[in-house]
Amino acid sequence: MLAAPIAPIRAEDIHPSLWRASQLARGRARVVETGYPVLSGELPGGGWPLGALVDLLVQQAGIGEMRLLQPALSALGERPIALLQPPQVPNGLGFGYLGLSLDRLLHVKAPKTADALWSAEQILRSGSCGALIFWASHAQSSSLRRLHLAAQSGETLFVMVRPLTVAQDASPALLRLALRPSAGGLMVDIVKRRGPARTEPLSIPLQPTPVLLSRHARLSRRPFTETAARSLPAEVAA
Template sequence: MSTATVLAEEIHPSLWRASQLARGRGRVVETGYPALSAELPGGGWPVGALVDLLVQQAGVGELRLLRPALSASENRPVAFVQPPHIPHGLGLSYIGLSIERVLCVQAAQTADALWSAEQIVRAGSCGALIFWTQYAKASSLRRLHLAAQSSETLFVMVRPLAAAQDSSPALLRLGLRPSADGLAVDFVKRRGPSREEPLSISLQPTPVLLSQHARLSHRSLAEVAAPTVATKVVA
């Protein structure tokens, strides 16, 4: 008597075999790098979920890696929360972003930045949100992840590589390290089998994307000051 093979996802869409990549349950955005897409559940960046990019230092190449996804965000605004330097107009144009589409949020305190990021993903008006932060509590990450689930926003947090040791509700966590021609990508967490070897991604050189010396017209870049909020709002 033969026994029919039952696929894990047929039991429940949240289940998958540890030896296989999970099937994407929601929408994904094409990465623009076939080798990377082949290693991601659903074949792209998950939308409506938290994505962790863990870097040795901000500006290592995270925006160039996201270039295809950001340029394909259907002309919706793209939000930068706490970018390490002023966004550079020429560099942004190179990755397909007109400066008029970029919403830049600089907050006085981490709690204000977390509050701002949550409001952006809840509003759902931005095609993508990139949030640079040195530290975020686990409770804050869970709150942001839950907020993202009700949106159609590509939500990426850029955090220090050392945070790979900490738990995170993010569906996807990638470590980014500079290499000779681009980035070495480590798969810290994904819904599928572990991968020990880093993936090499070639990135084209670009004009400076984030610069301490960039000069932009105040009218060409939307700068939003986050309101002061109590820490309990993001706890």
């Protein structure tokens, strides 16, 4: 009598954090759809990971990172979206054009890096925001690890927008993408993902929108909430 064949053991069956280097990770971690099939098809789980650090690396802030994230932000329901240290004043009219309600936006001002890092950690640990977008020019490895650990305590979409020059530096981020502007959208290079390396960039079309971040930004009659670091609302700083 022949014995029944033994089913192969998958790496993720041993532990969710394991995956084969030749395949995209298929763990049980939650993701949110990117809204761009060509990008989702190249990401482990098919979307932006929740409860983890995501690095968007740019030559200059404001090249389209918010438009890239817009479908995911819209998919998070009515949970607040925290904008920490944006390079310019968020334009209320522009965000309204994208369909992001101003009632959901929380603009956190942090004049010092230490205050910004503190604010990011409080937002992540509280779990009160659906997304945190943090523009950071400088961040030490120890600070990145601390924020990544804080993100793991919840299911917030946590994105740090950082200079392209740090692409060669080590990072605990599960996903790192390099963004370059192109005619009609962005060219996206996958710097790091749980899976095989990809050498060819992805072309992501983006719809034209009003300016989202500008020193001359105009707010609507219902401006979004502004708060200073270390004076966050109780439900955020808890």
